[in-house]
Amino acid sequence: MFSRPGARHSQNAYVTSDLDRAMAIWRDEFGVSRFHVFENDAPGLVSSPEYRMKIALANVGGVEIELIEPLPGQAPLHAEVLPTDGSFAMRFHHAALRVDGDRSDFEAYMASLDLATHPVVWRGELGDVMRYAYTDERATLGHYLEHVWFDPAMYEQMAAAIPVYPAP
Numbered sequence: 001m002f003s004r005p006g007a008r009h010s011q012n013a014y015v016t017s018d019l020d021r022a023m024a025i026w027r028d029e030f031g032v033s034r035f036h037v038f039e040n041d042a043p044g045l046v047s048s049p050e051y052r053m054k055i056a057l058a059n060v061g062g063v064e065i066e067l068i069e070p071l072p073g074q075a076p077l078h079a080e081v082l083p084t085d086g087s088f089a090m091r092f093h094h095a096a097l098r099v100d101g102d103r104s105d106f107e108a109y110m111a112s113l114d115l116a117t118h119p120v121v122w123r124g125e126l127g128d129v130m131r132y133a134y135t136d137e138r139a140t141l142g143h144y145l146e147h148v149w150f151d152p153a154m155y156e157q158m159a160a161a162i163p164v165y166p167a168p
Contacts, residue, residue: 106149
């Protein structure tokens with residue numbers, strides 16, 4: 001799915017107006033009882049534009065599930081599909097393609113994209129350990145694609161914190 005040279009489909013992400021309620025749905029309907037939950041406010045995180053959100057991650061059958069609750073007024077790209085009246089919703093938002101290797105592999109991968117066809121609408125980094133960019137694929141796929149790279153040690157540390165289903 002979403003094959004690109006040097007990258008693999010690694011994640012499906014949903015935005016929600018209530019992270020706790022969304023996690024309860026995943027627990028009750030899909031057997032995902034635990035998520036790794038955090039806010040994306042890590043020191044050194046740089047994004048353009050700046051976004052703040054609550055995030056929950058679980059690895060389900062080898063694909064990471066990401067639930068995102070945009071903080072009010074802080075993440076318009078993620079909030080745009082949610083109701084504005086405060087009612088509950090959970091909507092598919094993006095699939096992620098993870099680039100393995102070193103940072104130069106990510107840079108080469110991004111340089112291989114036709115940005116006229118796949119425009120970058122958000123990008124960011126965390127020091128020397130993470131890079132990401134979102135491309136707008138709504139006209140063809142109906143959603144965004146996230147292109148992401150982690151330093152291998154950072155990825156291992158993150159993966160160790162994320163619950164895995166079914167349990168190994």
